[in-house]
Amino acid sequence: MAVHKFYKPREIEEKLTKKWEKEKIYSLKSDKNDPKYYVLEMFPYPSGEPHMGHARNYIIGDVIARVLSRKGYNILHPIGFDSFGLPAENAAIRDGMHPKESTIASIDKMRKALKRMGISYDFGDEVITSNPDYYKWTQWFFLLFYRMGLAEKKEAAVNWCNSCQTVLANEQVISGRCERCESPVEKRVLSQWFFKITDYAQRLLDDMKLLEKGWPERVLTIQRNWIGRSEGAVVDFKLDDSEDISIPVFTTRPDTLFGVTFFILAPEHPLIDKIVVDEEYKKEIGKIKNIISGQSDIERGSAEIEKIGCFTGRYVINPLNGQKVPIWIANYVLLEYGTGAIMAVPAHDQRDFEFASKYGIPIKEVISPDGKNHQKLSAAYDGEGIMINSGKFSGTSSEKGKKDVTSYLEENNMGKFYVNYKLRDWLISRQRYWGAPIPIIYCEKCGMVPVPEEDLPVLLPYDIDFRPKGLSPLFYCDEFVNTACPGCGGKAKRETDTMDTFVCSSWYFLRYCSPHNDKVAFDSKEVDYWMPVDQYIGGIEHAAMHLIYARFFIKVLYDKGLIKFKEPFIKYFPHGVVNLGGQKMSKSKGNIVNPSEIYNRYGADTLRLYILFVGPADSPVDWSDSGVEGASRFLNRVWRLVVKNIELAGSSKWANSKTKVLKDPGKDIKDEFKNGKLSSLERELCRKLHQTIKKVTEDILVRFNFNTAISAIMELVNLMYKYQEEVTASKKNVALVKEVTEKLLILLSPFTLFIAEELWLEAGNERSIHKVPWPDYDHEIAREELVTIVFQVNGKLRDRIDLPIGTPPEEIERYALSSRKVKNFTQGKEIVKKIVVPNKLINIVVKN
RNA sequence: GCCGGAGUGGCGGAAUUGGCAGACGCGCUGGACUCAAAAUCCAGUGAACCGCGAGGUUCGUGUCGGUUCGACCCCGACCUUCGGCACCA
Known part of the structure; x- marks a missing residue:
């Protein structure tokens, strides 16, 4: 049988896809006695066809999973779909297709594409978050958190996206805009469900030392910034002319306490109404509040907005020196941060300085870089120095002063050392339909009652009017809302908000360990074996969202004794985005190249090869059509080379070849090499092979540099061509050619699955190349002489x-x-x- | 403003521990094959200068300094750019 002369990628890929599916060759699970390795790519929202970023993500994971599997690991490499969420619901509003139907259709499309690209998933073990057998357990986790006191409903100023018609978590607000639709977010005071992630702020920070080896520094930095730890003191300022009211403030500079010349409350601070008595001031405050509330969060957050405020007519007492300090309100003090009130030290804080200068408030220098008094400050001095004009603390360094003043406050019950975090509690309720219902019932008699575990799941009703009205669509669904109280059996109503989809994605990696278990959310034995995830791969845009939430979830479960590890993802690799023309591919810009266009035209192997070769996996790349051509050209080159080499043996089957060695060419060639029986070009070729095995293995597993691994393979191919061109057929060492050719195919096989398999089988091998062990290299041969x-x-x-x-x-x-x-x-x-x-x-x- | 990346030919990018800068690919140029073209194969390809030529010299990794026998790599200052945080007290 003659080998095909021409490389026909679509033909062989379609053929092999069917074959592999029949032989169930996609799964890489082996045996529990083998060392385990859990490779996980962030699961997708099923949007129909996967885009190029998805392809990059899954191809990277696939290569790692395949190589490790061939090195003897038992691999868990699962896939699923994060299938609750707004796009399906918005589509339903737009064209009437029920989210459930459109989701199923999208998942089918996506699964088909993933198979077409040859990704090695256990497709039978998919996790689909919008299925009741999954969200039942999402609800179960909610109840667990509720019982642990980590889920609470509270009134708070929350982010409202008017376009999505729902509240958003802080993490989902990107510079004042909705993470999803980019419309400006407003503040609304609403009663909402929160997970108390702030209880874990310090732990999330501390445990980063477990991640320092496996996570890129920049991701940890993003999380550190987001958690926003700052050390200082809380100082209590007593309200003047009042016995019992005192207002705490947080400061990072207790050493400047003697420099306080005024005091500010956030305009929204609830105390204002209580303490302002004078009608004059009330009127003025009302005016200022009006102006401020007219400013959007984006405006208010922008750097250069003018500071405005006014005096309230009341005073507080500086606990250190007993001085009366006027209370103002000002737009630059935020209710959400610290205590919503500040002590203003204009000499040493630029914002206070600007405000004081504008309103003629005194500026008192208390920290001096040189220990001397300065007449007029042109700007605030916020550096370190020596305390002056500070009573008994004068002469102390500001650094020591921070501690000394705090200790003094503590001894006199005026304040305490305090650590403040920027991190807010995680707002998890959403006023939308397509999510997991929050399993809570409100009884007229018993109040708030959690749904008993045995009643889970609280099923989403199917027939529903999706049009958003500011409340969850479930609110208008009587058969959903009206229920009986699990406690007293009396009339009761269900909670109608659903959960943030980030709740679903905070534990899906646990579900993968026992995806079909209907008794528990996860089987501990399986989780003990597989978790934590050894290698996590996905976009960095989730650094301060999914990746923080999932870490938080795991810590809660750890505290509850349900799992034995503190971090879910030992190593995390953020892949870069795929751009086109220097811009992010997006539907609205119309600059999209879909993976399907590429694999339909050039084949999946070319797509896989190109996307890995185009640049380092963690940096953004620009799509290039000529680059794709190049990848395709290389595979054609490989095809021709290998076909020629197979023919060289006198038959298309190695096994029938008239070579002097038949059984173990690898070993025989090694012996020939070491006994000096090879020509110099043959020695070079043999050495190159072993060097390539070494480089490819290390580049994939240690360095994550797929581009250089591929370039090494290209070098090997170039040298093989040189041998083919320069040595006449009769003088060729057929055993060597066979050895190098087969190893070349093995090295290519995790990257370009189909062509490697096709040529491998053409060469007379029975067993799939994807089941052949990963080759080792010989140090002695690889070493240059x-x-x-x-x-x-x-x-x-x-x-x-x-x-x-x-x-x-x-x-x-x-x-x-x-x-x-x-x-x-x-x-x-x-x-x-x-x-x-x-x-x-x-x-x-x-x-x- | 603070924190963290990045800056290398015409382009994407290599250089793994301070030791040959530019691997590999794209593009381009030339040659072979062809009636011709495509495809393919081979060779060349950082810049400037000298030489008929073989060859040679100088410069060259954002800028300016420093450390070192030696710096794309380490240190200092700066510029540009990307990302995170940001009236955060």
Whole structure:
């Protein structure tokens, strides 16, 4: 049987896809006695066809999973769908297709595409978050959190997206805009469900040391910034003319307490109404509040907005020196941060300085860089220095002063050391239909009652009017809302908000360990075996969303004793985005290349090869059509080379070849190499093969540099071509050709699945190439025997020579000094020094 | 403003521990094959200068300094750019 002369990717890929499906070759699970490895890519929202970013994500994971599997690991490499969420619901409003139907259709499309790209998933173990057998357990987790006191309903100023008609968590607000639709977010005071992630702020921070090795620094930095820890003190300021009211403030600079000349409440602060008595002031405050409430969060958050405010007519007492301090309100003080009130120190805080200058409030210097008083400050000094005008603390360094003042406050019950976090509690309720219902019932008699576990899941009703009205669509669904109280059996109503989809995605990786178990959310035995995830892969845009929530979830479960590990993802790799023309691919811009266009035209192998070769996996890449052509060209080149090599053996089957070696060509070639029986080009080829195995293995598993792994394979192919061109057929070492060709196919196989398999089978192998163990390399063969020694004079390259490895320094020196080119630069000059780095270079230092 | 990345040919990018800058690919140029073209194969390809030529010299990794026998790599200052946080007290 003759091998096909031409590479026909679509033909072989379609054929093999069917074959693999029949042989169930997609799963990489082996045996529980093997070491386990859990490779996980962030699961997608099923939007129909996967986009190029998805493809990049899954291809990277696939290569790692496949190589490790071939190295003897038992691999969990699952896929699922994060299928609750707004797009399906918005589509339903737009064109009437029920989210359930459109979701199923999208999942089908997506699954088909993933199979077409050859990703090695256990497709039978999919997790679909919008299925009741999944969201039942999402609700179960809610109840767990509720019982642990970590889920609470509270009134708070929350982010409202008017376009999505729902509230959003802080993490979903990106510079004042909705993460999903980019419309401006407003503040509304509403009663909402929160998970108390703030209880875990410090733990989320501390446990990052467990991630330092496996997570990129920039991701940890994003999380650190987001958690926003700052140390300082809470200081209580008593309200003047009042016995019992005192207002705490948070400050990072207790050492500046003597410099307080005014005091500010956030305009929304609830105390304002209580303490302002004078009608004059009430009117003025009303005016200011009006102006401020007219400013959007984006405006108010922007750097250069003018500071405005007014005096309230009331005073507080500075606890340190007993001075009366006027209370103002001002737009630059935020209710959400700290206590919603600040002590203003205009001499040492630029914002306070600007405000004080505008309204003629005194500025009192209490920290001096040189210990002296300065007449007029032109700006706030916020650096360290020496405390002045600070009573008994004067003369102390500001650094020590922070501690001393705090201790003094603590001793006198006026305040305490305090750590403040920017992190807010996680708002999880949403006023939308397509999510997991929150399992809570409101009884007229018993009040708030959790749904008993045995009644889960609280099913989403199917027939519903999706049009958003500011309340959940479920609110208008009587048969859903009206229920009986689980406690007293009396009339009761269900909670109608659904959960943020980030709740669903905070535990899906646990579900993958036992996806079909209907008794528990996850089987502990399986989770103990598989978790934590060894390698997590996905977009960095989730650094301060999904990746924080999932870490929080795991810590809660750890505290509850349900799991034995503190972090869900040991290693995390953020892949870069795929751009086109320097811009993010997006439907609205119309600059989209879909993976399907590429695999339909060039084949999945070309897509896979190109997307890995185009650049380092963690940096953004720009799509290039000529780059795709190049990848395709390379595969054609491989095809022709291998077909020729197979034919060389006199038959399309290696096994029938007339070579002198039949059983273990790898070993025989090694012997020939070591016994010096190969020609120099053959030695080079053999060495190149072993070097390539080494490089490809390390690049994939250690460095995550798929682009350089592929370029190494290209170099091997180039050398194989050289051998093919330069040596006449009768003189070729067929055993060597066979050995190098087969290893080449194995090295290619995790990248370009189909072509590797097709040629492998054509060469007469019975077993799939994807079940063949990953090759080892021989150190002795991989090692170069000659190295280029560089001759430098004063650090400049002047000559080079190839010498055997391990040539002693004196000999290198002799060669260097006898080099004509070196002599040109040393003649007539005094040689001061000679530095020899064995196997690398010699540097001769001369004086002019 | 604070924190964290990044900056290398015409382009995407290599250089793994301070030791040959530009691997590999794209593009381009030339050659082979062809009636011709495509495809393919081979060779060349950082810049400037010198030489008829073989060859040679100088410059060159954002900028300016420093450390070192030697710096894309380490240190200092700055510029540009991307990302995170941001009237955060």
